């Protein structure tokens with residue numbers, strides 16, 4: 611009996627010493643240890659636990675309520691339900707991060723981890739050992755990282771918006787520039803008063819062989835309005851302008867789509883008639899002459915025109931053809947209201 615007692619005492623000593631070692635080890639790896647006896651309801655907390663939270667060691671009631679009262683209200687439900695899950699056997703371990711109230715009223719973030727360490731004869735847990743770890747700095751660092759990330763994303767969004775706006779501005783500027791360029795190039799091709807191609811553009815078309823391709827029979831017609839000075843002198847220059855502006859539609863109504871009409875000089879016009887024989891060029895010019903003669907312009911002004919025609923055969927020089935048409939026009943001018951052909 612005595613031997614049995616002494617063996618039991620020795621075993622108890624060994625267990626106590628083991629537990630002391632365990633607490634020392636826990637002291638080293640955590641900031642506070644709690645030890646809940648589920649039979650008595652007492653929760654022992656070590657001195658570290660109190661110091662971490664700024665309380666006088668062992669100054670708080672050793673109950674579960676002490677724990678519950680110090681949990682931040684916003685973290686309360688989540689923490690308690692995690693504990694309940696463990697108590698109900700639905701988790702391997704109790705593990706929760708929550709804010710916990712210090713003696714000065716401030717909260718710090720803790721990581722709380724615990725496990726059952728003793729069971730009764732029926733296997734019911736009767737003791738739970740847990741460790742509180744101060745993770746305030748870690749949570750702060752995580753928060754700063756999140757803020758930094760959010761700021762970075764915000765900056766990124768702002769940058770994207772700026773790039774998008776700038777791209778839009780550039781596209782608009784580009785479109786405006788394209789419009790401007792096409793306006794300028796139209797202006798460069800067009801005679802401001804009549805809206806017809808100007809002489810420079812007509813010559814450009816010649817240079818590009820878009821007028822008088824080398825293998826085509828065609829004709830050039832030069833037309834000069836007769837005594838136009840008299841219109842200006844009698845009705846004034848603005849009225850002369852109005853008459854000149856009416857000429858293109860009058861002439862075009864007797865021309866084909868493929869014919870090219872341009873203003874050659876003040877009251878002089880040029881027509882290129884593609885795929886047109888000399889006979890046809892004469893007929894067309896005669897029609898134009900008649901149309902002019904019969905037209906009534908503003909103030910009932912009447913006009914006639916003189917025409918010089920040069921026909922061109924494949925291989926002819928276009929400039930030479932224009933010179934020939936000019937010579938014919940010169941002859942026509944001697945009589946006026948005439949069509950003269952080479």
Ligand SMILES: Nc1nc2c(ncn2[C@@H]2O[C@H](COP(=O)(O)OP(=O)(O)OP(=O)(O)O)[C@@H](O)[C@H]2O)c(=O)[nH]1
Nearest residue numbers: 803835836837838839840842847848850851876877
């Ligand atoms: N209103 C107006 N008149 C112009 C324009 N360009 C040339 N003229 C006029 O055209 C007239 C040409 O005069 P002239 O060269 O003497 O020829 P014309 O009076 O037509 O006589 P002929 O050609 O010999 O039949 C001048 O009065 C010019 O001022 C223009 O853009 N607007």
